[in-house]
Amino acid sequence: MAESVETENGEGGDASxxxxxxxxxxxxxxxxxxxxxxxxxxxxxxxxxxxALASIEFDMSKVQEGQQVVIKWQGKxxxxxxxxxxxxxxxxxxxxxxxxxxxADGDRIxxxxxxxxxxxxxxxxxxxxxxxxxxxxxxxFCPCHGSHYDTSGRIxxxxxxxxxxxxxxxxxxxxxIKIG
Amino acid sequence: MTLQTNIRAMKKTLVLIAAVAGLGLAAxxxxxxxxxxxxxxxGFSFEGPFGTFDQGQxxxxxxxxxxxxxxxxxxxxxxxxxLAEPGGPFYESGQASPAENRFVKALAKEAQIGDIDTETxxxxxxxxxxxxRFPNPYPNPxxxxxxxxxxxxxxxxxxxxxxxxGANYIYSxxxxxxxxxxxxxxxxxxxxxxxxxxxxxxxxxxxxxxxPGGFIAMANPLSTGQVTYDDETVASVDxxxxxxxxxxxxASDPKQVQRKQAGLGVMIFLFLFAGITYLSYRRIWKGxxx
Amino acid sequence: MSEHAxxxxxxxxxEKWLDTxxxxxxFGADYMSLPTPKNLNYWYTFGGILALCLIVQIASGxxxxxxxxxxxEMAFASVERIxxxxxxxxxxxxxxxxxxxxxxxxxxxxxxxGLYYGSYKAPREMIWIIGCLIFxxxxxxxxxxxxLPWGQMSYWGAEVITNLxxxxxxxxxxxxxxxxxxxxxxxxxxxxxxxxxxxxPFVIAGCVVLHLWALHTAGQNNPVGILIPKDREKKxxxxxxxxxxxxxxxxxxxxxxLFATFVFxxxxxxxHADNYIPANPLVxxxxxxxxWYMLPFYAILRAIPxxxxxxxxxxxxxxxxxxxxWLDTSKVRSMRYRPTMRTFFIIFVIVALILGWCGAQLPDxxxxxxxxxxxxxxxxxxxxxxxxxxxxxYYFAFFLIIMPLVGLRETPQPIPATxxxxxxxxxxxxxxxxxxxxxxxx
Numbered sequence: 001m002a003e004s005v006e007t008e009n010g011e012g013g014d015a016s017x018x019x020x021x022x023x024x025x026x027x028x029x030x031x032x033x034x035x036x037x038x039x040x041x042x043x044x045x046x047x048x049x050x051x052a053l054a055s056i057e058f059d060m061s062k063v064q065e066g067q068q069v070v071i072k073w074q075g076k077x078x079x080x081x082x083x084x085x086x087x088x089x090x091x092x093x094x095x096x097x098x099x100x101x102x103x104a105d106g107d108r109i110x111x112x113x114x115x116x117x118x119x120x121x122x123x124x125x126x127x128x129x130x131x132x133x134x135x136x137x138x139x140x141f142c143p144c145h146g147s148h149y150d151t152s153g154r155i156x157x158x159x160x161x162x163x164x165x166x167x168x169x170x171x172x173x174x175x176x177i178k179i180g
Numbered sequence: 181m182t183l184q185t186n187i188r189a190m191k192k193t194l195v196l197i198a199a200v201a202g203l204g205l206a207a208x209x210x211x212x213x214x215x216x217x218x219x220x221x222x223g224f225s226f227e228g229p230f231g232t233f234d235q236g237q238x239x240x241x242x243x244x245x246x247x248x249x250x251x252x253x254x255x256x257x258x259x260x261x262x263l264a265e266p267g268g269p270f271y272e273s274g275q276a277s278p279a280e281n282r283f284v285k286a287l288a289k290e291a292q293i294g295d296i297d298t299e300t301x302x303x304x305x306x307x308x309x310x311x312x313r314f315p316n317p318y319p320n321p322x323x324x325x326x327x328x329x330x331x332x333x334x335x336x337x338x339x340x341x342x343x344x345x346g347a348n349y350i351y352s353x354x355x356x357x358x359x360x361x362x363x364x365x366x367x368x369x370x371x372x373x374x375x376x377x378x379x380x381x382x383x384x385x386x387x388x389x390x391x392p393g394g395f396i397a398m399a400n401p402l403s404t405g406q407v408t409y410d411d412e413t414v415a416s417v418d419x420x421x422x423x424x425x426x427x428x429x430x431a432s433d434p435k436q437v438q439r440k441q442a443g444l445g446v447m448i449f450l451f452l453f454a455g456i457t458y459l460s461y462r463r464i465w466k467g468x469x470x
Numbered sequence: 471m472s473e474h475a476x477x478x479x480x481x482x483x484x485e486k487w488l489d490t491x492x493x494x495x496x497f498g499a500d501y502m503s504l505p506t507p508k509n510l511n512y513w514y515t516f517g518g519i520l521a522l523c524l525i526v527q528i529a530s531g532x533x534x535x536x537x538x539x540x541x542x543e544m545a546f547a548s549v550e551r552i553x554x555x556x557x558x559x560x561x562x563x564x565x566x567x568x569x570x571x572x573x574x575x576x577x578x579x580x581x582x583x584g585l586y587y588g589s590y591k592a593p594r595e596m597i598w599i600i601g602c603l604i605f606x607x608x609x610x611x612x613x614x615x616x617x618l619p620w621g622q623m624s625y626w627g628a629e630v631i632t633n634l635x636x637x638x639x640x641x642x643x644x645x646x647x648x649x650x651x652x653x654x655x656x657x658x659x660x661x662x663x664x665x666x667x668x669x670x671p672f673v674i675a676g677c678v679v680l681h682l683w684a685l686h687t688a689g690q691n692n693p694v695g696i697l698i699p700k701d702r703e704k705k706x707x708x709x710x711x712x713x714x715x716x717x718x719x720x721x722x723x724x725x726x727x728l729f730a731t732f733v734f735x736x737x738x739x740x741x742h743a744d745n746y747i748p749a750n751p752l753v754x755x756x757x758x759x760x761x762w763y764m765l766p767f768y769a770i771l772r773a774i775p776x777x778x779x780x781x782x783x784x785x786x787x788x789x790x791x792x793x794x795x796w797l798d799t800s801k802v803r804s805m806r807y808r809p810t811m812r813t814f815f816i817i818f819v820i821v822a823l824i825l826g827w828c829g830a831q832l833p834d835x836x837x838x839x840x841x842x843x844x845x846x847x848x849x850x851x852x853x854x855x856x857x858x859x860x861x862x863x864y865y866f867a868f869f870l871i872i873m874p875l876v877g878l879r880e881t882p883q884p885i886p887a888t889x890x891x892x893x894x895x896x897x898x899x900x901x902x903x904x905x906x907x908x909x910x911x912x
Contacts, residue, residue: 022712025460027451029719035449036526039531039558047537048555052261052279052311062299071298229735257550311762334747338550341738342746377756432746433553442561443734450730454723461716466879469890470508 055180057172058117070121070131073179077121077129078167079140080177083151087138088114091152101162105152108166117151120170120176125160140164196217216377216393222351222422226429229444233430234435238269240409241427244420247407249336252328252398254316257337258431260288264416267437268430279310289362291315329369340425340432347429349375354421357400361391476500505707506714507692509889513587515721516580518900522722523573524678528671530566531615538618540664542657545620548746564737570612571740572729574763577605581791586815588803589691595795596684602791604677608671609764609788614667616761620660621745626758628663630653634771637778654751694889695804706889757832765829766822770865772833773858775848783862790869797869799877807883811876818868821861 002064044150056073058080091105108116121129128144135141136157137150146151147158154163169179225234242263245255263270264281275281293315308315318324324332340346356375360366365383378394387466402417409415428437478499480489489496537556539548552559581601584590590598617628632655636646651658689697700705708714732739740762744755760768770787773781790797805812833855836842842850849855 005458019460019463021456021460021463025453025457025716025719028449028456032449032453039561040529043533043559043562044536044559045557047551047557047559048265048278049311049551050257050555051277052259054279085198257554259545262554267702338746342743344743346743433560435554439560439564439734439737443730445526446730446734447727450723454720454727457720457723460657463717464712468508468713470708 087151120165219348219352241423244424340429350425502711518718622747625749766825769829
């Protein structure tokens with residue numbers, strides 16, 4: 001690519017492109033470029049204050065039987081539902097074959113606290129918030145495109161592909177949970 | 181061009197750059213007569229390119245801030261979780277994250293944070309969590325000024341960067357309360373401090389030598405034994421001043437030590453890179469008269 | 471010399487396809503093979519360094535803009551959030567702040583190089599003028615950017631500089647209110663300054679494209695200052711890549727070493743402590759000073775006793791640069807061969823440094839020792855006020871009086887016939903048969 005250059009002692013102008021030193025310099029330049037670019041990209045990852053709000057605690061005694069409370073966690077709604085015994089029964093006896101996304105009710109609650117359901121309140125279709133208690137299965141109904149969820153938050157009818165998501169949570173005491 | 185002329189040319193460039201940089205560094209405003217003393221050195225461990233913070237000192241400094249200063253001085257830009265950042269006073273090397281640090285959780289719990297009831301919306305006070313900011317002693321700046329004779333106590337979040345030679349200045353100021361010089365007309369509500377900036381010429385009799393320093397609205401905040409240190413260090417005024425100055429210096433820029441350490445790696449890389457590139461340059465230009 | 475035939479031959483199918491539709495690879499290949507005078511020294515690497523500075527500032531600035539909040543209630547806190555909570559935020563912020571200083575260090579050296587080697591003279595006037603425009607835009611961008619952290623210096627610097635607009639007779643006051651978006655500097659001002667600060671660097675980038683286009687049209691100057699005729703191209707020129715890409719690369723690494731020293735080890739050294747105090751419209755800082763790179767112009771502003779006169783002088787100090795190609799009457803470009811002019815040039819550099827120093831001083835403060843002499847008009851002779859005035863006088867005299875006169879009066883040293891000559895004869899010794907007439911005009 002470089003034209004040959006006239007020099008006084010006739011050598012050196014056509015430096016060999018394959019000289020190790022040039023490859024080393026080029027490699028170091030690529031390394032330097034990566035070192036410059038990485039912090040810029042990493043700065044777009046969640047910042048320390050966003051990560052600190054990753055967990056919240058909630059007092060379960062605020063929920064009445066048969067009702068739900070909606071709280072905000074990480075910018076999204078979370079349903080905390082206190083199920084009646086009838087609702088729990090309906091969820092437990094539902095056959096796996098009737099479920100689009102088979103999952104036992106027992107896998108969606110914590111042992112000893114099966115009356116409480118903690119679910120992310122976004123429809124797994126396109127994200128709308130389903131309405132409480134509506135729909136054909138007594139759970140939730142999403143008005144946007146007609147997804148029906150049962151009393152365990154599992155999808156039964158409609159375009160949603162999967163059950164309402166159970167977030168990571170744990171019981172700190174009988175009446176207090178930590179989400180996230 | 182020979183290596184010698186290369187180096188000479190580069191040296192000229194660097195000298196010029198250094199001259200300009202030196203000018204920038206030295207471009208401090210002129211000092212008027214009767215200026216404050218240059219701050220005394222607190223002998224801090226974090227000064228210099230290889231300095232680090234002494235975690236014990238930071239813990240003691242936090243205690244001084246929390247028990248003495250925080251009743252008037254806010255640190256609005258600090259969160260409890262920042263105390264557990266690497267290099268911070270309560271960092272523990274096994275913690276899941278700064279917000280999960282056990283010391284920080286305990287310290288935050290001691291603070292009462294204003295919030296609203298999630299159901300009724302009524303204002304209430306609740307225990308702090310690591311995600312909370314440090315509570316401000318006053319509800320708003322007007323209240324802060326009103327409670328302090330018209331001068332709101334400045335926020336200390338970045339105080340070490342807001343004053344020239346910040347850490348040493350804070351240390352000097354806190355130990356710089358001295359007897360009122362002969363003939364100095366004191367203004368009501370003011371105290372004399374050798375290290376405070378200001379011009380005391382109007383307050384001295386005509387022709388008298390003007391003492392260094394100025395008036396400060398804050399009375400001497402430290403007294404011996406005011407704080408009981410958990411590590412049994414003697415809480416002299418000098419010690420407390422050093423500790424709280426170090427703590428404020430850390431709080432003003434919590435990542436400074438990590439930055440200096442990263443800088444060392446970067447400089448080593450750059451020098452190697454410069455060397456390799458120079459060799460590449462010489463190889464390319466070999467034999468070309470220029 | 472500007473019409474350099476393209477030697478690029480597309481090899482692969484993709485290259486051929488692209489070449490007939492958007493010859494971008496041809497453009498790059500031609501750029502890389504561009505014949506460049508082989509005697510360029512390290513002063514010529516600052517153009518490449520400036521390109522790096524612009525890229526660094528734009529990249530770091532765009533990231534900062536993802537986190538910064540241009541509202542008076544939140545600006546200061548949002549910057550501190552970047553410093554504490556955003557991953558790598560402290561590095562990015564300090565890179566951007568120190569990057570501005572590095573940008574100006576490089577641009578001043580670049581401009582002094584242009585002065586010394588006569589790069590502003592025909593046929594390169596447009597390169598110089600566009601360069602002056604870039605410099606002016608840089609100052610504007612830096613001024614706008616410094617307001618954004620909303621510290622004491624941010625606010626009061628904006629107050630002082632915008633008040634200058636108010637000094638313009640007749641239209642000053644209404645324009646000032648229009649500029650600020652209100653009677654005082656407040657949220658409206660901060661928001662629009664943020665918008666303009668984001669905009670101007672891209673205007674600068676566009677001007678840089680024009681700057682390089684003009685450079686490639688007129689041809690690169692060189693330390694000897696002579697045009698290189700076509701028949702000397704093979705002997706006296708080298709392809710831009712790899713000879714000057716690697717040389718520029720090496721210079722950039724050295725520059726990065728200086729840059730990294732500031733960012734990692736003394737990030738606040740070039741700034742002012744007062745800017746870490748949140749802006750307070752009711753409290754004026756003891757000394758309002760701009761950043762170091764604006765100090766010479768700030769000094770010139772304060773040297774003139776009349777407010778509007780000071781504004782005119784400050785803008786004239788930049789404006790005079792634009793007409794430089796027509797002020798210098800010398801036929802010889804490079805000051806290597808103009809010893810008289812070179813002396814005045816060195817004095818000019820020293821004067822510029824002194825002007826910068828004066829810009830940070832109180833006008834009443836004594837220059838030498840503590841003694842007073844006598845009052846000259848409105849200030850003691852031994853004061854920074856008068857030192858500033860004398861150096862300001864030299865600054866303007868250098869361009870408006872010295873350059874035209876010295877060009878006509880001086881006897882330059884003989885210029886070599888080719889750029890290879892000084893090297894081969896072992897120094898700058900000239901042959902007697904190479905007078906100024908060997909230099910092609912125009």
